Structures are given as structure tokens and as C-alpha cells.
Amino acid sequence: MSKIDQFKTLLTEGQVFKKDFIVLGTGILDGEAVTNTHIKIPLKTLNRHGLIAGATGTGKTKTLQVIAEQLSLKGIPSVLMDLKGDLSGLAMAGESSDFILKRSATIGVAYSPQGLPVELMTISNEKGVRLRATVSEFGPVLISQIMELNDTQRGVVALVFRYCDLHHFPLLDLKDFKRVLQFVSNEGKEAITKEFGQVSAASVNTIMRKIIELEQQGADRFFGERSFEVNDFVRTKDGKGVISIIRLTDIQSRPKLFSTFMLSLLSEIYETFPEQGDTDQPKLCLFIDEAHLVFSSASKDLLDKIETIIKLIRSKGVGVFFCTQTPTDVPDNVLGQLGLKVQHALRAFTAKDRRAITKTAENYPDSHFYKTSEVLTSMGIGEALVTALNEKGIPTPLAHTLVRAPITRMDILEDSEIRDLVSKSQLAGKYNQEIDHDSAFEILERKMEQVQRDQDKATLPGSPPRSGSRTKQDESLLGELSKNTMVRQMGRTLFRELARGILGSFTGKRR
Template identity: 80%
Template sequence: MSKRDSFIDVLTKGQTYKKDFITLGTGILDGEAITEANVKVPLKTMNRHGLIAGATGTGKTKTLQVIAEQLSLKGVPSVLMDLKGDLSGLAKPGEVKDFIISRSEKIGVDYTPQGLPVELMSISDEKGVKLKATVSEFGPVLMSQILELNDTQRGVMALVFRYCDLHHLPLLDLKDLKRVLQFIINEGKEQIKAEFGQVSSASVNTIMRKIIELEQQGADKFFGERSFEVNDFVRTEDGKGVISIIRLTDIQSKPKLFSTFMLSLLSEVYETFPEQGDADQPKLCIFIDEAHLVFSNASKDLLEKIEAIIKLIRSKGVGVYFCTQTPTDVPDSVLGQLGLKVQHALRAFTAKDRKAITKTAENYPITEFYDTAEVLTSMGIGEALITALSEKGIPTPLAHTLVRAPISRMDILSTSEIDDLVSNSSLTAKYNVHLDRESAFEMLNSKLDEVEKEQEKATLPGPKPRTTTRTTQDESLIEELSKNTMVRQIGRTIFRELTRGILGSFSRRR
């Protein structure tokens, strides 16, 4: 058997599937694309997570685009976190060009340009459907981890949430959280001490400073109502999965806000989606571009939560895919959970780079057809080393792959095209509304004003009123605040004492 026939036999034997799959490209041997050696990934294993890595300009983003396209065509929706702003072209058909036709012929696939159903979203000032979440939905544990609080400060945060639960004070945005923190060391100091014990002013002040730091990164636009529903990410149009692109180009320098949103999304998905078990295809795939922004700025506790999510969320039918420059950007504990690995070329300019390449090569299956370390530095644009999981969960043979071209536009949308897409969205009317209902901030200020007015009346000269029961002055401030228990509900946020999930956030009842 020739080397070519042996290559085809090894590759196709490991990728013969009974269920549906997506084709990413075709294998390359000795510089030649082997049409008979297609590289396939079964949909059944797309909830086992993945990595797309490679140096700048090697085609990572286009590979991400290809995977999202092929999933959409199979009816699988996806969420793409777009930090560079170059994924919006998924909404429009690509252009027929000679080099694209030539590549498609080598791979043995048809090239039919088409746009996919796309939803543009944002957590900042970018145009799109506005995604938000309330402070209450985060819960004290996740909020403490985002703010990187110590044990003492975490105790204060838990006290704040407990107090607001008991006294029906909605925590919607950051100004609510700051107002309650001010209350427990100022006006309500004695009442809090009697009910919960002494609270350190130094701890509260530290928490306040960290909240302000989070606000400076734009989190004040993210926290509030109306809260996003993760089920809006799981939609299809005409049998195609909707691709939700979250536009994050203006928060590249705000990693804390990025990680805050990412964790809230994964947390909500985990707590909301039912257990799915082994299904023929994933329910949702989430792609995190520039993933190093998450890990390089995450605390130890935050990394542990990410690792826990990656381990558990696949049982909900959700696959998480990290896109970054080198695999070393992703912690080993997370890398060990990944099924699909797409490695574009790496560049070796320094001794450190060469060591990183050697380490990367060791993470891939041994193959008789390649010197993996050598291939890593010699691949061209649009080529990658790929290994996936078979239907039985076994890693497929490593293949130097010529990746197929995207069928959608390999460029961004124009301003007018973005405006049309956003204005025609059915979700814009649902989420792009300003809600600032009465919550902890307004309720505390209102009740304190009432108490001050009652105290002023009591000091005015006049006949002494007859008193057969307690007067307002005899009531504690906590009793005053506790009277108003009927809070008007808007949207999904229901304020009551709830069981919080493993990530410390509210379990939203449906």
C-alpha cells in the first residue's frame, strides 16, 4: 500500500460516521490536498468543547466562521463573542472567486455562497440587541468572585443579599448595590448590628472601590433590566440555527467586563438548560474569541469556576470553543476537557516561541505522516492541524488540513447593513427599552425621607398627640423598610429568597 493510500485509509477509517457531521476540509500529505481524505467532525461530539489556536493572520477567525456556518446549516444555533468586529459578515453571502472555487474543488465540496440568520447583540454602546443581567441574578458568590473579594468581604456581600431578600429590596443595578452598602454602615448601622452583627466599614469601603472599578469598565450598562433570556440564543430560522454575534469591539481594554458577561452567560445557560445527555447534535455552541482576555485576568477562584463549567455544561448539550493565539493561553485544566483541536500555524521568532511550539506539538496525537513541530511552523494561511473526537469519543488521527472557505462574506457589514439587521430584529423591541423601576436605591431613599419628615413633625411645637399605640418614632428603621413588601414586577426578575446554584447565582424559575 502506498503512503497516499495508507494516509487515506487511516484518516477515513477514523472518521466513518453513522450520524450527521460537518466537513471542515481535507487532509494534506506532502504538500498535496487529498480529496478522498475529508476531515469530518460528528455533531454528536460537538458538545465536548474545542480550541482554535494560531498566530495572527493564519486564519483562526475564518475557521471559527466556517464552523459556525456548518453548524447553522445543520440547525445548530451558536453564540459568537466578537472582540475584533470581523464576524458580522456571516449575515451576507460570500463572493465567488477563483481561489475559493479552486480550494473547494480540492476539498471536494460545493461552494454555494449564502448568508446565515444572524442576530447582532451588545453589552456596551455597540449597535445591537442590548443584553443585561441584574445584580440579584448574579448572587453573592459570583459577585464576590468578579470583584475578587477576600473572605471577610465575601461575608459582607452575603449579608447584603440576605438583608435585601428578607426586606424585599430589589438589587437590579450597581447603584442599588452601592446604596445598600452605604446604608449598612451609615443610617442602618445599629439595626444591622442588632440583626446580623458588626460590619466593618473598611471592608464595605473596599467593596465600594472595587464596584467603582467595575463601573469604569462599563459594567453599569450591563447590570440592570431587562435581563436576557438564554433561550433567545436557541432559535432556528428556516431550519438553520441562528448565529448570535455579541459585538465587543469597544471592550477589548475592559477584560473584567468581558469575563463578567461570559461567566454570567455560562452560569445562566448551565442553570437554565435541562440535562440532555448524549444527543445526536448539540443544543448550542459558544465561541469565545480572544480567550486569553478571560484567563490572563482571572483570579484563582474564577478559573476554578470556569473549569467547573467546562466539565459540567456539556451534559446540557452545550459546547464551548476557545479561540486564541497559543494553546498555552488556556489553562491545562481546561485544555484537558477539549475534544476538537484546530491548530493553525505558529511563528518561532524567539527561544520562548520554540519552546511553546515544542510543548504544543506534544499535546497532539502522534502520527507517522508528520513531524508535528515542523508542520506547526510551515503551514500556510487557511491550513491547520486538526484532531476531533469520533462518535465513540476516541481522538481521530491528526490531519494537516486544507480548511474549506466560508460561504458567507469574509468581511464586515457596512453601517447601513448593521442598522437594517438591528432594526429588523424581533429581539430589539424586547430588550432595547430603558427600564429603571423602583428598586433598593429608590426604596431606601424614599423610606429615609419619610422617617426624616416624621422626625421634623415631631419637633414642631403644638399639642401633644394622644398615643395609645406605638408612634412612628418608636418603630425601627428596619420595620419601616419592611412595610412595603408589594414590589411591582417587570420582566423576569422575581425577588424572593431563592436557592442559588453551584455558581452562586439565582436559579431563575421558569
């Protein structure tokens, strides 16, 4: 049997799937594409997560685009975190060319350009559906980890959340959080001490500075109402999965906000989606472009949290895919959880680069047809080494792959096209309205004003002597704070306490 026949047999036998799959491209042997040796990815194992890696300009973002396209055509929705701004073209049909038609013919797939259902979203000032979450939904554990607090400071945050739960103070945004911290260390210090013990002023001051740091990275735009419902990610239109593109081009210099959002999104999805187990296809796929921004600025606690979620979230039918320059950008404990690996070319300019390439090659299955470390540095644009898990969870044979061309536009949308797309969005009307309900800040401000008015009245000439009742009166007024809050927040304390579990966040949504 010739070498090429052995190659075809290996790929054919290694990629026999009973269930549905997507075709990523065709195999390459000795530098030549072998037509109809399709490299397939089974839908059944896409909830085992994946990695798309490669040096700048090698085509990894277009590979991400191709996978998202093929998932949409199979009716599977996805969420794409777009930090470079070059994924919005998924909404428009691609343009045919001789090069693309030749490439598609070589692979053995038809090229049918078309636009796909896309929802543009944002957590900052970009145009799109606004994504928000409340401070309460984060919970004390997650919010403390994001701010990298020590044990003493975490105890203060837990106290604040507990106090607000007991007294029904809605914590919606960072303004609420700061006001309650001020209350704890000033007006309400005596009542807090009686109920929970002494609170360190130094710890409160440190937490305040951490909150200001978050605000400077734009987190004040993210925290608040109306909270986004993650079930709105799981939508189809005309039988195609909706691709939700979260536009993050203006937060590349604010990695803490990015990692905060990413972790809260994963936590919310994990807590909200029901257990699904192993099904024939995933419920949702998340693609995190420029994933090194998540890990480079994350504390050890945050990394542990991400690792925990990655391990558990697949049971919800969710696949998470990291797109980055080198596999070493992703921690080993996370890398070990990934089933699909798409490796574009790497460049070896230094001794450190060569060592990284050797280490990367060790992460892939051995192949009789390639010397992996050599292929890694010799692949062209739009080529990649690919291995996935078959339906039994066994890695498929490593294949040097010519990746198919995207059927959507390989460029960004014009501003007018973005405005038109957002104006037609059903979700924009639901989430883009500014809401500022009565919450902890407003309630405490009103009550403190009332305390001050009563105190001023008591000191007017002719007022009856207070006979030392000032402290009792103040405590009485402070007690009244718990009775005058939003009705819909009542009765939810118990649920919130139950909902905050290992992930430290909260599944309930305020309306």
C-alpha cells in the first residue's frame, strides 16, 4: 500500500462517526493537499472544549470563524469574544474568488457564501446589546477573588453581603457596594459591631481602593441592571444557531475587566443551564479570542476558579474554546481539559521559541507521517495541525490540514452595517434601556437624611430634652432601613444564600 493510501486509510478509519460532524478541511501529506480526506470534528465531543493556537497572521481567527459558521449551520448557537474587531463579518456573505473556489475544490466541499444570524453585544461603549450583571449576582466569593483580597478583607465583603441580605438592601452596582462599605465603617458602625463584631477600617479602605481600580477599567458600565439572561445566548433563527459576538475592541488595555466578565459569564452559564450530560451535540459553544488576556492578569484564585468551571461546565452541554498565540498561554491544568486542538504555525526566532515549539509538539499524538516540530514551523497561512476526540473520547489521528475558507465576509462590518444590525436587534430593546432602581445607595441616603433631620429637630430651641435617647432613636431608625426597600427583593434572601455555592455567584435575576 502506498504512503498516500495509508494516509487516507488512517484518516478514514480514525474518523468514522455515527453522529453528526463538521468538516474543517482536508489532509495534507508531504506538502500537498489530498482531496476528500476530510478532517472531521464530531459534534458529540465539542463540549470537551478546545484550543486554536498559532502565531499572528497564520489564520487562527479565520479557523475560529469557520467553526462558528459550521456550528450555526448545524443549528448550534455560539458566543464569540471579539477583541480585534474582525469577527463581525459573520453577519454578511463572503465574496467568491478564483483562489477560494480552487481551495474549496481541492478540499472537496462546495463554497456557498452566505450571511449568518449575528447578534452584536458589548460590555463597554461599543455598539450592540448591553451586557450587565449586578454585584449581588457575583456574590462575595467571586467579587473578592476579582479584587484579589486577603482573608480579612474577604471577611468584610462577606459581612457586607450578609448584612444586605438580612436587611434587604439590593446590591446592584458599584455605587451601592461603596455606599454600604461607607455605612459599615461610619453611620452604621455601632449597629454593625453589635451584630457582627468589629470591622477594620483599614480593610474597608483597601476594598474601596480596589473598587475604584475596577471602575477605572470600566467595570461601572458592566455592573448594574438590567442583568443579562444567559438563556438569550441559546437561540436559533431559521434553523441556524445565532452567533453572539461580544465586541471588546476597546478593553484590550483593561484585562481585569475582560477576565471579570469572562469568569462571571462562565459562572452564570454553569449555574443557570440544567444538567445535560452527553448528548449528540452541544447546547452552546464559547470562543475566547486572545485568551492570554484572561490568564495573564488572573490571580491564582481566579485561575483555580476557571479550571473548576472548565471541568464542570461540559455537563451543561457547553464547550469552551480558547484562541491564543501559543498553547503555553493557557495554564497546564486548563490545557489538560481540552479535547479539540487546532495548531497553526509557530515561529522560531529565538532559543526560547524553539523550546516552546518542542514543548508544544509533545502535546500532540505521535504520527508516522509527520515530524510535528518541523511541521509546526513550516505550515502556511490557513493550514493547521488538527486532532479532536472521537465519539468514544479517543484522540483522532493528527492531521496536517488545509482549512476551508469562511463562507461569510473575511473582514469587519462598516459602521452603517453595524448600526443597521443593532437597530434590528430584538435584544437591544430589552437590555439597552438605562435602569436605576431603588437600591442600597438610595435607601441608605434617604434614611441617613432622615436621621440628620430628626437630630437637627431635636436640637432646636424649645425642643423637649432627649434624656440620652439619641442612641436608641438612631438605632430605631437604622432598624427601619430593613423595612423600606423594593418589594420584589423581599423573600429572596434564602434563595440567594442557597444559590451561592462553589462558584460564589448567584443565579437569580432581578426584574
